[in-house]
Amino acid sequence: MNTKILAGLLLATASGLFAGNAKLAHELESIDPNGSVDVIVQLKHPVNDGLLSSVVRGGELKKKLNAANGGLYRLPANMLKSLASDPEVVYISPDRPLKGLLEYAEPTINANIALQNGWSGTGVTVAIIDSGITVSGDLQELLLNRISYSKSFVPGSNSTQDAYGHGTHVAGIVGGNGSNSSGLLYTHSFVGIAPNVKLVNLRVLDQNGQGTDSQVIAAIDEAIALKVDIINLSLGRPVFESYTVDPLCQAVEQAWKAGIVVVVAAGNDGRVNTAGTHGYATITAPGNDPYVITVGAMKDQATLTRSDDTIASYSSKGPTILDHIVKPDVVAPGNNINSMLAGTNATLYQTSTTLLEKSYYMSLPELSLSPGPYSNNYFKLSGTSMAAPMVSGIAALLLQKDPTLTPDTIKARIMKTATKTFPASSTVTDSTGTYIDYYDIFTVGAGYVDAWAALNCTDRATLPALSPTAVQTAPGVVKISNTSIGGTAAVWGSAAVWGSAAVWGSTVTDESTAAVWGSAAVWGSAAVWGSNAPAGTAAVWGSAAVWGSTAVWGSSTADTDASNVLYNLTE
Known part of the structure; x- marks a missing residue:
């Protein structure tokens, strides 16, 4: 893979998406203030009916959403910015289709x-x-x-x-x-x-x-x-x-x-x-x-x-x-x-x-x-x-x-x-x-x-099995991050629970002889892609914005039309 493609996506994504109010999803920044909108409001403290009602005054609580620690509201769009300023509010996003x-x-x-x-x-x-x-x-x-x-x-x-x-x-x-x-x-x-x-x-x-x-x-x-x-x-x-x-x-x-x-x-x-x-x-x-x-x-x-x-x-x-x-x-x-x-x-x-x-x-x-x-x-x-x-x-x-x-x-x-x-x-x-x-x-x-192999495995995870993060450490060099996400220690940490057996072998990491998971370190320092990596990954870490007319989710995205999502995929 051409490392310039993958060496593309890291630097960009945060700048374009998090400009503006950090508590408002970017789609809500430009919404018509004269209309109404369905939004999911996530709150800082454990959700209860009194909190849900007191935080969003003037909006209709349509549904309590415990798993998101918040609720679905119908409210005037002109309330969004003032609502986002409430210290109790963590994040506001539209009720998106899927x-x-x-x-x-x-x-x-x-x-x-x-x-x-x-x-x-x-x-x-x-x-x-x-x-x-x-x-x-x-x-x-x-x-x-x-x-x-x-x-x-x-x-x-x-x-x-x-x-x-x-x-x-x-x-x-x-x-x-x-x-x-x-x-x-x-x-x-x-x-x-x-x-x-x-x-x-x-x-x-x-x-x-x-x-x-x-x-x-x-x-x-x-x-x-x-x-x-x-x-x-x-x-x-x-x-x-x-x-x-x-x-x-x-x-x-x-x-x-x-x-x-x-x-x-x-x-x-x-x-x-x-x-x-x-x-x-x-x-x-x-x-x-x-x-x-x-x-x-x-x-x-x-x-x-x-x-x-x-x-x-x-x-x-x-x-x-x-x-x-x-x-x-x-x-x-x-x-x-x-x-x-x-x-x-x-x-x-x-x-x-x-x-x-x-x-x-x-x-x-x-x-x-x-x-x-x-x-x-x-x-x-x-x-x-x-x-x-x-x-x-x-x-x-x-x-x-x-x-x-x-x-x-x-x-x-x-x-x-x-x-x-x-x-x-x-x-x-x-x-x-x-x-x-x-x-x-x-x-x-x-x-x-x-x-059958999974049924015969006897290893136990003593820490969270969070999927790791990929990090660009130098131009064209992408590695797996060390031991944690957001400060949480992961099962693939510095103390290997699996011994020398690999979770990721060299065939799915890079072209070098060193595996990402090695006997010396759970997450090794071998680059995911080396200098001879195959072509295929540009703007993942690049400076080009991922949103806009050529966005990842642009008009040619295969999943745009639900009628295409399944049966037109067959190879």
């Missing part, structure tokens, strides 16, 4: 071996915060529904059914048991990673796959109150400010600190080059938060082995914009994934015939192996939205084996045991162009997840 971002995938990550050895997620509860879940035979056990709780956070709708078709597909990847594709009538069975988990259905996306920050934060509040074990967030939006003040990031941190494993899709902008980054620095929120497990997408190539697998070119790459957190944490299969269909009326099914997957029925008279008509039970989707639930499923297997594991230990085990052998690069060409990917730490993270 959207949703197995027969080969399961054995590719060795989940089939885990299932054969009795690990199926029994006793573990996973919250699917998405577009809802439509009940299917694949989510039942002896006719009992494995969806233990459902609630809608979509304004004006109490239905928790999946009108979009995204959440059901995600739920099937985590916990579908393949009952609608099992038996002599089928040639393939579509079984999820943890086919006996309990699911909590928290609907935040509407029939078009659209939602807002406040809806997701309210659902996270609910998941914390329910004491679920895992939250899966196969959704996201652009990064607008540091994770330290972003209300969506603060909410996922609260869930993590409450003992919940949070797994998030990395985003689908790996092909975006509107800011000259060649897809780098495109991780979406809340996947930019250092606590959560952020997942990129691999292509399993419809084979049972991982030796021919390659990164999906649309998979978003790190480091994160503004904070330069090393993301994604790991990668998992996400391309052309077969999973549960919410129904033929679901928006995703209706809007493109490319989503339809041939049924695996065999005709009884002929016992033919040829595919039958289109299936009413399964279909294919692609994206990091499909990769994230693979990791949520692995987390469920780990918790079934040992319910005492902390989110930090689960994250560290999944990262440590991930496969670190990759090609130097891969290329894909389609009607939109040719895309070259390099297998560095910002593309594949700690590696390609391996469920």
Whole structure:
């Protein structure tokens, strides 16, 4: 990667985004003062009804948001600056819109071996915060529904059914048991990673796959109150400010600190080059938060082995914009994934015939192996939205084996045991162009997840497993920071808890012989990119502003239109 690209993004991001009032999100600086606006107000002290009412006088409190330590308000825009001057107020941001971002995938990550050895997620509860879940035979056990709780956070709708078709597909990847594709009538069975988990259905996306920050934060509040074990967030939006003040990031941190494993899709902008980054620095929120497990997408190539697998070119790459957190944490299969269909009326099914997957029925008279008509039970989707639930499923297997594991230990085990052998690069060409990917730490993270290896890992994290920070130490030289983020000591600190085993091997860090994780130091001094690094990363640390007409999230961003976010990604 051309170090000038990556040596581009660090110096710039803070200057353009944090000019003006430090407590106001930059979009609110130029809003029409004569109108009204929905905003999320985060407060300094623990939130309570009296505090929420006293701080914002003249505004309507629409929703209390515990996970963000604040509330959603409707208020006159001309109140924003005076509200920002209140010492109790930490940060004010708009209620931003967001959207949703197995027969080969399961054995590719060795989940089939885990299932054969009795690990199926029994006793573990996973919250699917998405577009809802439509009940299917694949989510039942002896006719009992494995969806233990459902609630809608979509304004004006109490239905928790999946009108979009995204959440059901995600739920099937985590916990579908393949009952609608099992038996002599089928040639393939579509079984999820943890086919006996309990699911909590928290609907935040509407029939078009659209939602807002406040809806997701309210659902996270609910998941914390329910004491679920895992939250899966196969959704996201652009990064607008540091994770330290972003209300969506603060909410996922609260869930993590409450003992919940949070797994998030990395985003689908790996092909975006509107800011000259060649897809780098495109991780979406809340996947930019250092606590959560952020997942990129691999292509399993419809084979049972991982030796021919390659990164999906649309998979978003790190480091994160503004904070330069090393993301994604790991990668998992996400391309052309077969999973549960919410129904033929679901928006995703209706809007493109490319989503339809041939049924695996065999005709009884002929016992033919040829595919039958289109299936009413399964279909294919692609994206990091499909990769994230693979990791949520692995987390469920780990918790079934040992319910005492902390989110930090689960994250560290999944990262440590991930496969670190990759090609130097891969290329894909389609009607939109040719895309070259390099297998560095910002593309594949700690590696390609391996469920069976993670189950056999016995290491425990004694400190937080925060994803580290990338730092430009000299022109063209990028290194991993030492031991902490914001003063918090991390599990990859000066005292190695893993011994000499690498979390990041030399194949995913740089072209030097020294690994980032070495036997002498947990975070070594080897540069992520050396002088001979492959081309591909400009304005990540550069002086050019990331916002504007050529912004990272510009008009050519693949995720601008929700109708493109999933099914047009397939490679």
